[in-house]
Amino acid sequence: MTTTAVTSGGVVIQPASFRHGIHPDEHKERTEHLEVERLPFVSSYILPLSQHLGAPCRAVVTAGQSVTRGQMIAEPGGFVSPTLHSPVAGRVANVGSHRHPNGSMVQAIEIKADPFDDQTIHGPAGSTLKDWYDLSTDDFIARVQQSGLVGMGGAAFPTHVKYKLPDGKRCERLVINGCECEPYLTCDHRLMVEQPDAVVQGACMVATKLNADQVVIGVELNKLDAIVALEEACDRYRDQATQAGRPIAFDLAVMPLKVKYPQGAEKMLIKALFGEEVPAGKLPLDLNIVVNNVGSMAAISDYFLRSQPVIERLLTVSGSGVIRPANLLVPIGTPVREVLQHCGLRTDTRQVIMGGPMMGQPLASLDVPVLKGTSGLLAFTEREVVHSSEYACVRCGRCLEACGNFLNPSRLARLARVGRLDELNGVHIMDCVECGACTFTCPSGIPIVHLIRAAKSAIRARQAKERRNETKK
C-alpha cells in the first residue's frame, strides 16, 4: 500500500495513512522556510466573547478600565467555555457588539493599546505554575481552563473539556496532531521546527496528568525537518525527565504519515496511526483516545512554564494577494486588515479566507479580528479564486472515493438540495466533517460540501425548534 519508506533512528518505517482522501496542491513552498516573526502591536484589538464552541465568556471589565497584558478580561460562561485575556496593555474602549468573522454580530471587548507600556506579560504567578507536576488532575484541568486554551487547529473547542474524562473512560493514548494537511498553511510546521521542545513538553504534561500509556505525534512526511526536530526534542525530554528523578511512564513517539488530505481530521488521524476506526456518531474518547493539536500543546507549555496565557497565536499569511507572505505571531484580536497590510495586501485581492482554503471561512469584511482558532489568512487574487459553473452529476463516483468517512457525498448533496432532512439523517449526514474533499474532486463543479453544510444547518435549526416546542409543552 505504501510506496515510501523513511529511516528514523535506524529503523525503517512504512508511512501510514487512512483510506480515501485527496491530494490537493500544497502551495506551502512560499512560507514553509520562513521563520516566525512577531507582528508589531497595532492601536486597537477586538476580542469577541465567543471565539470557541460552547458558551460565550462573560466580560469582567468595563469601558474605560485599564488592563495589563495577560490580564483576565472575561471569565468562562460555563464549563464548556474558556477564559479570555487581554493581548495587550491598554484601556478598554468599549464592550459592545462587533462583527465576527462568521458574519454575525457578537459581543466583544475592544481594547486600545497603550503605546507607552513595555508590554510585559502579567500572567498568573509563575512560581505556582512551575510546580505542574504536583497538581492534581482536576486542578490541572481548571488551570487549562484559566489559560484560555481552545483547540488551536481551527475548531476552537475548549481544550480542558477534552481532559475531563467521563466515568469509565480513560486516556490510554494521547494523539498530538501535527499533520497540517490544509494547503498553504505552514504555521504548525514552523512551530514544530522552531519550538519542538514546547510541543513535546506540553504533550508530556498532559500525558502525565491524564495518566496516558502512549503519546503519538503524527506528522506528515512533507515536514521531515519537523519530524527530526520533534524526535530530538523527545530524546531531550526523556533525558531531562530521568535526570529530574521522575522518568516518563508512557511511550513517546513521533509517527511519520503519508501526505494526504484530510489527515488532520481526528478520525482520519486515528485511522492512520492505529488502524482503528472511530464508529459513526462516536468520539475518539470512545476508543480511549484524546487528540490535540501541536499548537495547543505549545500553549500549555507556555502557560505552565512561562505563565503566558493564550494571548497570541501563530498563523500563516499567504496567497497571491499578499506581496510578502509570512508566518506570524499575532496577538489574538488583531484586526485582519492590519495583519494583511503588514504583509503587503494587494489592491486586486478578490477573496480573503480565514483558515485553510479547504475548510476556512471566507470573510465578508476585513474589520474582523484574528481569533484563537485562526490558523491562517489567505488573500487570493482573481487568478486563484474559483468561479465554478455547475453541471449535472455524471455519477463518476469520485466524491465517494474522496470521502474519508465513507459517506456518499453525491447522494447527500442531491437530498440536501431538495431539503429532505429526514432521509439525510438516515444517510449519516451528521458524520460529515465538512472537509470539502468531495467538492474538490467533483468534475461537475457541484458545491457538494456547501449543500451539506446548509442542510446540516437546517437540521440543527429544526432540532432547536423542536426543543423549544417541547419546553413550551
Next chain:
Amino acid sequence: MLTTLTAVGIMMGLGLFFGIGLAVAHRFLHVEEDPRLDLVEENLPGSNCGACGEAGCRAFAESLVSGINAPSKCTVSDPDTIESIAAFLGVDAGAQEKQVARLYCAGGISQARQIAEYEGYASCRAAHLVGGGGKGCAWGCLGLADCMTACTFDAIHMNHDRLPVVHVDKCTACGDCVDACPRDLFECLPVSHKLIVQCRAPLEGDAARAVCQVTCDACGRCAQDAAPGLITMRNNLPVVDYAAGGPALPEATFRCPTGAIQWVEHGQFEHEDLPVALTGVHIE
C-alpha cells in the same frame, strides 16, 4: 403438459389460499372507522400544509370528527367550505382570524449596504454560512428566495429589490417560510396587526444607518406617538403589544425617520413608493 398443469394448479391453489386469508381478515380484523372521516377529508384542501398544527389533512379530519379542533382552524379552506364542514358535523365553526406571514426587514438591494459579494450556491441558508452572505446587516434579508422555494401556495414572490412579497390572499400562514428563513425574519401575524416593524437589527443611531437606509435606528419616536403602552422599545427595537396598549393608529409611523415602522393595510412592499429615508441618509 403435466408440468404446465402442475404450475397452473399450484398458482390457483396459492391464489385460493391467500384469497381465503384476505376474506377472513376482512371479516374478523375489520376496524370500524367513522364514515364521516372520509367525507370531511374530501372537503379539506389536501395540501397537507400543517398550518392547523396537525400532521396533515387526514390527521386534521380525525381531530375534527373527534371534536378536538374547530373547522376554522384550517386556514386554507374558504369560509363556505368551513361552514359546510361545521354544518355536516353539527359543530360550531369557531372563529379564527386570518393570519399572514410578515417580513421583519425592508432592506432590499437598493437600501441595505452590501459589504462583499457572495458567489456560490444560491440559497439564503448556504449564503448565511459563508461570512454572513456579504450583507452589511447581520440580521437582514439575504434575498436568495429560500422562502419562495419553501412556499407551497405560491404566495411569495421576490420583487425588483430582492425582497419577498407575500400575497396576502394566497398566504395561509402555514409557517413554512418561518422555518425556511435562516435569519428568522418571518412571523405569522393576524391581519389586524397593522403596525409592522420592518427591521430586526438591534443597532442604534449611526451604527444602524451605516448598514441600511431603512433600518430602525432606535430613536423611539414611534413609542412616543403611539397610545401609551402600545409600543415599547426593547433591545433597540420597537415592540408592539396589541394586548397591553390602546388602539394602534397609523400616527405612530408618521415621524419615523427611516420608515422602519410601517402601517400595513394589506401586503408589505406592495406599492412602488417603497420606504425611503426621509433624512437624506446615504450610503458610501
